[in-house]
Amino acid sequence: MFHERIVRTVLTITVGYLIVLAIWLGWLVQHTPPGTVPYQIGGLLAAYGSALGLGMIWADRPPRADRKLERRGLEGWARIESTQRLAETADHGQLTELRLELTVPGEESYSGRVVYEVPASMREQFVPGKTVPIRVDPHNRDRIVLCP
Template identity: 75%
Template sequence: MFHARIVRTVLAITAGYLLALGLWLGWLVPRTPPATVPFQVCGLLAAFGMALGLGMIWADRPTRADRKIERNGLEGWATIDSARRLAVTPDHGHLTSLHLQLTVPGEESYAGSVVYEIPEGMDERFTPGEVVSIRVDPHNRDRIVLCP
């Protein structure tokens, strides 16, 4: 999960909403019939909720660099040498440091490590000795994306 990105997105949308609310209160309300104000409030709240939802969906996407590696990266696999839990995430997953033996067909195997959030209930998939699919950046072998 990209919690910091989600928090920044929520803060930006809230700031934009407060600006729109100030504009609405200072300029639009005095120029509209009083009977329409409750409908305008409902519309503003609906727009805020929709903007928050869409913003959180957008912020939870992988980064552009990760999407590029997923799309254009070299396929390979990694054997997990060790897994060390670092922290519990807000959605009950585990932030884990994985030490891997990486293999990309046509190249020499090499060691690497990655910090990965393991979702709740997937712990057995990331135990030492297990093999996971990976994508490797063709220009920088140190940049990998796990594809569980």
């Protein structure tokens, strides 16, 4: 998860909403037809909630470099040699260091390690001996992304 990006997005949208609310309260509400203020407040709250939802969806996407690697990286697989749990995450996942034997077709196998947040629902897939699909940067073999 990209918690820092989500927090920044929520703060930015909230500040923007407060600015819009201040403009509405300071100037626009005086020029509105009588009896429409409750509907305007409902519309402002709905717009804020929609902006928050869309912003959080956008902020939770992987970074552009990871998305590009998932699309254009070389396909391969990694056999998990060992795992070491580092920490519990806020959404009940586990930050885990994985030691891997990486294989890309047409190239020599090599060892590597990656720190990965393993979701609670996928813990049985990330045990020593299991194989997971990966994508490898063709220009930097040390840059990989897991594709479970």
